[in-house]
Amino acid sequence: MALSQHDLLRLLESLRSADGLELVREVAERLLQELIEAEATTKIGAEWGEHSETRTTWRNGHREKTVTTQAGDLELAIPKLRAGSFFPSLLERRRRIDQALYAVIMEAYVHGVSTRSVDDLVKALGSDTGISKSEVSRICAELDDQLDAFRTRPLDHIRFPYLFLDATYVKARVDHRIVSQAVVIATGVTQDGGREVVGVMVGDSETEAFWTQFLRHLRERGLSAMPFG
Structure with missing residues (x-):
């Protein structure tokens, strides 16, 4: 299922209660962080602690970065490298980040996120690093789990007159x-x-x-x- 950008943003407006907007913020933060880590892995040529002939350098901690969006501030961690520098291309085209990111989240909320929608997000944000299909699939599965837990959560914690x-x-x-x-x-x-x-x-x-x-x-x-x- 793929909704139009306009319709997806209308759904975002419908979720602007405290709990709904916080969910959008949490999912946006998690999705971007996962994509940033995947892009860093591609640049380094190896996963955390992996011994690989393609490795070019090692991770050296993270530095914090706050990204302001319509859903609130996202607290992200940018990987640092022992040699060279890294800044995720996903954050370079800020004009398109809200529209593309919320499109994925709203589609995931109403019908489950697809690998194609995350691929489209990566392209829309200007990443040319070629994040692997396996990474995209893993991220999609984790997002589905988080959103499904919200959609099916028990509602007996409080009465709604x-x-x-x-x-x-x-x-x-x-x-x-x-x-x-x-x-x-x-x-x-x-x-x-x-x-x-x-x-x-x-x-x-x-x-x-x-x-x-x-x-x-x-x-x-x-x-x-x-x-x-």
């Missing part, structure tokens, strides 16, 4: 065709006014069966004080 439901239609690529898909979002509101994104689901259309499936999924995860049976 109010539940706001919203839906939008976005264009998505499914089986090599561009089709319209329904994205439904549930935001719970606590007694003291706190807001939390409690669920997101993608389907073919806003049918009664689809809404029922979505709401039952929320209840199965422990959502309480809801007005449906």
